[in-house]
Every structure is written in structure tokens, then in C-alpha cells.
Amino acid sequence: xxxxxxxxxxxxxxxxxxxxxxxxxxxxxxxxxxxxxxxxxxxxxxxxxxxxxxxxxxxxxxxxxxxxxxxxxxxxxxxxxxxxxxxxxxx
Numbered sequence: 001x002x003x004x005x006x007x008x009x010x011x012x013x014x015x016x017x018x019x020x021x022x023x024x025x026x027x028x029x030x031x032x033x034x035x036x037x038x039x040x041x042x043x044x045x046x047x048x049x050x051x052x053x054x055x056x057x058x059x060x061x062x063x064x065x066x067x068x069x070x071x072x073x074x075x076x077x078x079x080x081x082x083x084x085x086x087x088x089x090x091x
Contacts, residue, residue: 023058030059030073042090046076 034042055061060074072090075081081091 020058023056026059027071027073034072034076039090042076043079046073047079050077050079 033045037045055074057063059071060077061068061070063069069087072088075086075088075090081089
């Protein structure tokens, strides 16, 4: 699996870059970045990463009890609320 360009991570934050650890490092970096931005700034940032690449587990969604739970990042890349009362909806 290849990852789309998301945002750089600092390599010395983790010694392991297996899929699970890399996903965790990327998710942490994204949440740290997003936590300091307004909704308009978040949307602007996410639109630069909107691609037709298949959603990536651990980045765009997580599995909980056999169900897909889309991340805030995925919702922001979509660009609008789908009105399904998603668990991590930023809108």
C-alpha cells in the first residue's frame, strides 16, 4: 500500500515505522495540527489533500466493532457534512 502525501512527520518521534506505528504517528500529527485551527482553516488544509485514492485504515477510518468510523480528517477532505450524525464529524 502506498500512502498519499498528507503532511510530514518527525522521524525521531518513533523508532518503528511499521504500518500501525506509522498510522498512529500520522494521526497524532494531524490531530495536533488540526486542534489549533478554525473550521475554515481545517477545510482549507484538507482540500489540498483531497484525492481519489482509496481511504486508508488508520488515517481516513478506523474499524470499531466491525463498523467503519471515519476520522475527522476524512470528513474534512469530503468538505461537507453528510447529515448521518457521524461520531467524529467536525461540522
